[in-house]
Amino acid sequence: MKYFDLSAQYNLIKNSLNKDLSKIFYKTNFINGEEVTILEKKLSDYTNTYSLTCANGTDAIYLALLALNVKRGDYVICSNFNYISAAECCKLLGLKIILVDIDKSLNICPEKLSEAIRKCKRKNIKPKLLISVNLFGNSINYSKINKILRSEKILHISDCAQSFGSTYKLKKLEEYAFISTTSFFPSKSLGCYGDGGAVFTKSKKILNLIKSIKSHGSYKKKYNFKYVGLNSRLDTLQAVVLLNKLKLLDKEIKIKNENYRYFIKKLNDNFELQQLQNNTYSCHSYLNLYTNNISRIRVLKSLKEKNIPYQIYYPKTIIEQTPYSDSIYFDLQNSIDISKKIFSIPFHPYIKRDEIDKILNTLNYL
Ligand SMILES: Cc1ncc(COP(=O)(O)O)c(C=O)c1O
Incomplete structure (x- = not known):
């Protein structure tokens, strides 16, 4: 995959x-x-x-x-x-x-x-x-x-x-x-x-x-x-x-939306997804998940064992990056919490249904 x-x-x-x-x-x-x-x-x-x-x-x-x-x-x-x-x-x-x-x-x-x-x-x-x-x-x-x-x-x-x-x-x-x-x-x-x-x-x-x-x-x-x-x-x-x-773009977005609907219907409630804004149609450039119940280390280990590639967008927030630590801020707790939990799974338009099922099986049976 x-x-x-x-x-x-x-x-x-x-x-x-x-x-x-x-x-x-x-x-x-x-x-x-x-x-x-x-x-x-x-x-x-x-x-x-x-x-x-x-x-x-x-x-x-x-x-x-x-x-x-x-x-x-x-x-x-x-x-x-x-x-x-x-x-x-x-x-x-x-x-x-x-x-x-x-x-x-x-x-x-x-x-x-x-x-x-x-x-x-x-x-x-x-x-x-x-x-x-x-x-x-x-x-x-x-x-x-x-x-x-x-x-x-x-x-x-x-x-x-x-x-x-x-x-x-x-x-x-x-x-x-x-x-x-x-x-x-x-x-x-x-x-x-x-x-x-x-x-x-x-x-x-x-x-x-x-x-x-x-x-x-x-x-x-x-x-x-x-x-x-x-x-x-x-x-x-x-x-x-x-x-x-550009000729492929709208079709690719449509496929990603169909896959998204399939994915969220089958994903168990250990996981949360980015909350989509009302009145919006997302191009789903990346699919990110997080969980409060299972440690990210455990999730990533499992994905790795099943040869499912993943990314982390983003492991550190801007305030935690050295050149930007002098920025003005008031409360950044949500972003700092999310960066410690979030991970991203394959979600390109050419992913196959059995690959999505493999991801679902891995996540749902952790
Ligand atoms: C949200 C966002 N802004 C800006 C950029 C920068 O784009 P580029 O790599 O083309 O300079 C990226 C690219 O990864 C991005 O994800």
């Missing part, structure tokens, strides 16, 4: 993909090829936003922060239970991080967000923005969170790296924040065969600004630079991979 099965997916697209890739080898438009623009148009149509590709999902967050003209010392709220990119980009730009705890959705808790903003006010701290994250495919509660942010005049960047294809209230998640970002790392719900990322926004002004910043700050004419920027491009070969894989 594989944790991800990218070769099963490749088998479905190899004829058209190999043909499309070989065209690029002859056209030699490896950088800024028209296929990149075609992909951006498709991503825009898919998410109902303006989109721009870039080199990876971390750059996408970095570009979003630069476009919002953050200044050294500005305060940014992040979830304490997350991949490192959001906090890392803040640190690189000299921003001060405020970490907020999660709820059972494993995403930032709206009530704790409000409480953190209130407590910050008492210390004369005014956060400039929130970088939210939709972990494992599950949407945050955009209605509640955007309401809080609007009333406090706090900007919103939403990291959708693990949730491309997920919806909230029937719209793609990328529609809900001022700027959204994603990663096309191979294991993501839409992944390329290397590194890639994208930003999404409804603002034409932000789109044009990011277009310039991601290309060294160039403006209107060649070799004319208006901003300090960076070089962050998705190369043409990766765009071709993504164009081919």
Whole structure:
């Protein structure tokens, strides 16, 4: 059993993909090829936003922060239970991080967000923005969170790296924040065969600004630079991979949802799963479980004995990572508890029913 099965997916697209890739080898438009623009148009149509590709999902967050003209010392709220990119980009730009705890959705808790903003006010701290994250495919509660942010005049960047294809209230998640970002790392719900990322926004002004910043700050004419920027491009070969894989995405998400329903129906109640947000359709990029009754060491030992691969997302929270231990925080107990219990099992769209049954049998009879 594989944790991800990218070769099963490749088998479905190899004829058209190999043909499309070989065209690029002859056209030699490896950088800024028209296929990149075609992909951006498709991503825009898919998410109902303006989109721009870039080199990876971390750059996408970095570009979003630069476009919002953050200044050294500005305060940014992040979830304490997350991949490192959001906090890392803040640190690189000299921003001060405020970490907020999660709820059972494993995403930032709206009530704790409000409480953190209130407590910050008492210390004369005014956060400039929130970088939210939709972990494992599950949407945050955009209605509640955007309401809080609007009333406090706090900007919103939403990291959708693990949730491309997920919806909230029937719209793609990328529609809900001022700027959204994603990663096309191979294991993501839409992944390329290397590194890639994208930003999404409804603002034409932000789109044009990011277009310039991601290309060294160039403006209107060649070799004319208006901003300090960076070089962050998705190369043409990766765009071709993504164009081919985008055709599979909705079907893959549908299969994962069918498998999810099958799995939760059969799983015993020793285990808890991430609580899915109401009104959401998750792309289930990863399936994570935790248990209060059985030690994680015992669960992982059993999975290993049965040759079932697993991962731990994430063994430590952001506050427990050395470079981020100086962040401001109030109560992070849920995220710290979860990181000690959580584990992730194979859940790619090409997993077979007998493989799911093998996982269920292993977990249910512990
Ligand atoms: C939630 C989240 N944000 C950002 C990233 C960073 O993406 P990349 O590896 O493309 O820089 C990842 C990737 O693993 C992620 O899971």
